[in-house]
Amino acid sequence: MLVTSKELLQEAQKGHYAVGAFNVENMEMVMAVLAAAEAQNSPVIMQTTPGTIKYAGCDYYYANVAAAAKRSKVPVVMHLDHGDSFARAMDAFRNGYTSIMIDGSKLSFEDNIALTKSVVDVCHVANVPVEGELGRVGGKEDDLENADENPYTDPQQAKEFVERTGVDLLAIGIGTAHGVYKGTPHVNVQRLSEIRALVDVPLVLHGTSGVPDDQVSDCVSRGICKVNYATDLRIAFTRGVKAYMKENPDAFDPKKYSKQGMAEVQKYVMQKMEVMGSVGKA
Template sequence: MNSTYANVLPLKPALEAAEQGGYALGAFSPRYTPMIQAVLRAAERARSPLIVQISQRELNRYGSTPEAFAHEFFSAIDRDGISVPVVLHLDHTKEMAVIEAAITAGFTSVMIDASEHPLRDNIAITQSVVRYAHARGVSVEAELGMIGTTDFVETERDEELYTDPAEAEEFVRETQVDALAVSVGTAHGVYNVRQPRVDFARLKAIRARTPVHLVLHGGSGVPAHMVIEA
């Protein structure tokens, strides 16, 4: 983790501050690296803490690397004197080598997404990432259930993808992750086929059984009143 920048935080303390302050912590994915500066400038103008993130798939798609993304991120902070709290987060990632490269480059938070694996395998994979990242002062997010695209979640198998509260309790206890992405009805992408929905009863059940912060992926297009209730 890069300790040179006091306002660049791991995910865990940033989420704790958000909970204490009663605000949501938005995550923004500037896939085109020059957009990083615009995102940071907007946050500074609004005095709003935030997460700047990029996923493994996005890095591959746009021909970038964790090192290049981190370099542009820290350069933008230096150019504009950004002072608001910000997390540099590696989003959905499958490979340990990419996680290691991101941490070396200065990312303060990483997400291991092994949600396509059976529960026990997901736990084992996540445990290995937690051990590596925590030893270096970096927060870890993981996923349980499967957060699909807007089109896929609309299928008959939608309910089967949702996070099970009992499994969430076991997963968090055994992995010691700092944050858990849960599947409760939202989906990545633009909501063209249906309106976004959130299974609030399931979300409350997961919250009651897990001590960590929960992450709502697929927030683009979710109405503000749903975000507030969540």
Template sequence: MSFVTPKEIVMDAFENGYAIGAFAVHNLEIMKAVIHGAERMNSPVILQTTPDTVRYMGLDYTVAAVKSLAEKAKIPVALHLDHGDTFQIAMQCLRAGYTSIMIDGSSLDFEENIRIVKKVTEASQAMGIPVEAELGSIARNEGNGEKTDRLMYTDPSLAGEFAKLTGIDFLAPSFGTVHGVYADEPDLDFQLLEEIKDASGIPLVMHGASGVSDEDIRKAINCGIAKINYSTELKLAFAAELRHYLQSHPTASDPRKYFMSARENVEELVKEKISVLIEKQRVS
């Protein structure tokens, strides 16, 4: 259908109580799986890459591949830089054709976070490209049971000031989620999330959604989350099916077969996730 910015589709989700799925992609097979899954659900979708993935796949290849797939898709498709960690990588992705940029200054102090985010926002929005930023800090769980310290949760009293001073389009708050695999049941602070929504007045983004229950996803959407990021679960689904196929077919050598099997497994997962995100939209 079209290669789009997520500005309008995320805003519509925010205003109408549903969410847009944003899925991390690491190769062509996962790109196709995400888009085909979203097509089956008739939902717009966001494909996103971190700077590490950009370096792995190559910037020009990533944009060309997603743009080509988007132009043939039956749904709107956006390409987002996730956790851009420097002004340079943000500008490289902007110039290369990304349709959404996240600049992550959450490790910086409040004033420095504002400074770098505002700099990216001014450049990106001049080209019609929306910007996402993070306030507070979301832990990265590498299997050691790490949780996000409450001291790093987003302060609602600063969220409105941050949104106003930076001019961002979307805000990624810290309210109990973690990146990676959860060691225990996620303990999310929905009251805090509601306060952040009221203070910022802009669409909120959930990072670390892999492993969060459908019930908590629904609650988060009701509290202003309009874009939800998935990464870990997609990688696990791809690897699990690839492993299963090769173990079941020990002489297999045709990547078109074993990659297709892994791709289909990811596609089913994408459909499952989107079905929860758009429940309210389908009912209405």
């Protein structure tokens, strides 16, 4: 059944591993991510961005994930990724999401605190955890774009932000970016360690698609508890569908070509669960 991210990530923090948060765009991707979690006996977080929600609505995506979780023995979280407004966060909250992110990172420090705390105050009444963001993740994904020249999270500000907002999870900027990297990314692990020394809530790494596995593992060892993957899942699904259609150009049944896309997603997710150390932690 569905659980909250706070439950999973506090265990991950104690056990020095991370839980993967995978963006799901359709029913097939939900099924593939769940199949990977079951094969690895791993907890899992499924999430949707505002851009995805605009395509179909929170209720559609929640229903897909809730149905998958009901069938599964592994714990599943339904998370709003990069909630872009109080109204968006409340939409996901009212539709049953078990974890909410409000992203005020483009605002001033004080305005980010005010927005984040407003979401925390509502969600905590129902014991739904909230993820905030301080610092910025570069690149572009969906409607999200950022080209900040100084994206790194300030450790002292991170400490103050957590204390004043009451957030349960904190996404930090340490050099990652959304979308497809043009070169090899280099994560600022020293900054991560400085933040970890001052902040006790589980930390979140965004923009991880394309980040080398050794860098991800290093981040997990230094305190990252939730790792987000989005772009690479889309690429994997599309690669599988294209491969099937190339071999079967007359195919017209979506179930047949989607299965190959699902297989690519499952393979990708299973490998990332090994990197994060969540295998066998369900």
